[in-house]
Amino acid sequence: MGRKIPTVEEFEVEGDEVIHKPTNATWTAYPGQPEPHLYRQSMLGSVLPNGDDYREHEVTEIALRLLRARLDQ
Template sequence: MESTLVRRDQFNITPQGIVHKPTDAAFTPYPGDPFSGIERSGQLANQHPNGSGFRAEDVRRMMRELWAEYVTSNPQLFNL
């Protein structure tokens, strides 16, 4: 399977969580703890008909990194 590049601009980040737009994979934090929550796989397990797709571990790694950056840059949103 050919791996599709995961890019920062593929993510939508709000105080309510982060979503990888192409796959709908997401992380939604629990109230009061921005680093614990629910992870949704979305379409990560589905392979595109042409054989290409996103590697789940790449999407999850980028999601964790971007979410940590967002929380650190916006502590007032999370009562840190």
């Protein structure tokens, strides 16, 4: 398939964790903190088995925005 542009719909926010579902990359923050203390890359940065290829910086930008936004809810 080639290069994919990430969308917010591809992410799941669970408590203090944001997961990019296609790559399983995960950003985890301490409760009440906007920045992650733990990052698990998983398949981000690699071409996925179905051929999709995500740019790491584009996925990370959305993930960090979602991680900060969870504090506003």
